[in-house]
Amino acid sequence: MTDRIAPRSGTAFELDYGDELVVLDPEGGQVSDLVAYARADVREVISNGRTFDYEETISLTTGNALWSNRSRRMLEIVEDTAGRHDFLLTPCSVDTFRHFYPDKPAHRGCFGNLAEALAPYGIEEDAIPTAFNVFMNVPVDPAGGKIAVLPPSTSPGDQIRLRALMPLVIGLTACSAYASNGGSFKPIDYRIEPAGDDSDGDDRS
Numbered sequence: 357m358t359d360r361i362a363p364r365s366g367t368a369f370e371l372d373y374g375d376e377l378v379v380l381d382p383e384g385g386q387v388s389d390l391v392a393y394a395r396a397d398v399r400e401v402i403s404n405g406r407t408f409d410y411e412e413t414i415s416l417t418t419g420n421a422l423w424s425n426r427s428r429r430m431l432e433i434v435e436d437t438a439g440r441h442d443f444l445l446t447p448c449s450v451d452t453f454r455h456f457y458p459d460k461p462a463h464r465g466c467f468g469n470l471a472e473a474l475a476p477y478g479i480e481e482d483a484i485p486t487a488f489n490v491f492m493n494v495p496v497d498p499a500g501g502k503i504a505v506l507p508p509s510t511s512p513g514d515q516i517r518l519r520a521l522m523p524l525v526i527g528l529t530a531c532s533a534y535a536s537n538g539g540s541f542k543p544i545d546y547r548i549e550p551a552g553d554d555s556d557g558d559d560r561s
Contacts, residue, residue: 372520381512384510386531438515493506
């Protein structure tokens with residue numbers, strides 16, 4: 357079954373070892389912020405720094421893994437029709453809107469949506485890390501290192517499939533920032549495909 361995250365909102369749910377999470381952009385041009393925590397101890401959290409270090413790239417796609425702050429693989433990208441995602445920028449927040457969009461109404465953003473969705477799991481605001489920004493288009497200038505935030509290059513139906521390599525708590529949003537989504541806000545779809553008997557991974561605990 358496919359679930360829908362309404363524009364500018366978020367949700368949280370659990371994955372078991374070997375489950376596959378498919379995140380879809382149903383209309384094209386929409387970013388989704390993803391964070392992950394180990395269910396056994398939510399102090400173990402997805403880490404962009406560890407991921408860049410061990411994967412030796414900031415351009416993460418099929419075959420790459422997303423690592424935790426404890427140097428364990430949390431998710432493996434097993435399919436990716438989009439090919440471009442960001443793991444540099446933090447979830448947008450009220451402060452983001454005040455900084456970049458002072459002429460627009462402040463919104464709690466992905467940070468606020470994640471905080472609300474993750475609270476039932478005992479995860480506090482200060483434990484929300486840099487998200488894996490699914491479908492986000494953040495080119496880095498090779499000369500000076502300057503970054504830009506451009507509209508996503510996704511087409512309707514583009515997706516990414518990630519396999520859980522340990523039991524996880526996942527936070528997932530339909531991003532709220534203007535620049536990230538080309539100035540419009542659309543839904544994000546997702547579905548969880550339970551692990552089969554032949555699934556493999558790093559940690560069943």
